Amino acid sequence: MLDNFPRGTICIEDIEMGMVRHLRKTVTDEDIEMFAQVSTDRNPVHLDEAYAQDTIFEGRIAHGMLTAGLISAVIGEQLPGHGTVYMGQTLKFLAPVRPGDTVLAEVEVIGIDHAKRRVQLDCRCKVDGKRVLVGEATVLAPSRKFD
Template sequence: MTHSVQAHPSGGYILDELHVGMTAEKAVPVDAARILQFAEASDDFNPLHVDEAFASKTAYRGRIAHGLLSASFGSAVVGMILPGAGSIFLSQNTSFHKPVRIGDVVTARVTVAAIDPESARVTLKCEGLVGDDVVLDGEATVRVPRRRRPAKD
């Protein structure tokens, strides 16, 4: 059973606060400016993403977002909501199923699938949806803090 959560008041959940089924999500609109910012950050200027004239002649019939741009929205969930601040990606696999287009809103959803208390590693099911369509899915392993640092005076 899933249990939807918001960001922890401290900024992040520690290992003992997590349980299988916890879910968090974030909706992110995709526009031409975001695609261009990602192209600049990644140095990936594939014309399929940045040139409408080129992209309109492809099987996609228009520009599409970088797959890794859509996948990166899950990073915002992991780093800011679940598990949140202090968690760090160790690995991730992602399968892409449908293109994301300008004007789409991608909902990044992360669900706790398994917890290894010995290693403080958590397995997360990761999905990207546009409406009801799954555009990407996969799994990530993250390390989660065991305890919070005391507040500085």
């Protein structure tokens, strides 16, 4: 299930403070398996229910970076969108995401340096209104001057 804004590009000339974009995605067992395969992170807390039951999470959880990847999707597809270059990202994981959880990934413009084409973004992911991930990203935004 995906619920998001249209994909595309918002050039630095059109970015405004407080702009927000988001996507909503339900994390599936298949997502977790594919992420494990691509990343080679096969930690059993993500893949083995019996193992995960005996951890502090008391059940399987999604990879934290899978959740963080949803932030990347919002940045790369919506705000600023196509042509954006990541410069840095901080992340703090606050709660686990479990198979079947629907994650709302949001980014909000909190700083703009037009001369350097840099945009600072507040990043957050929520499940059922509860923050599970927070952080900030700095990106180089596309510009109409370089089309």
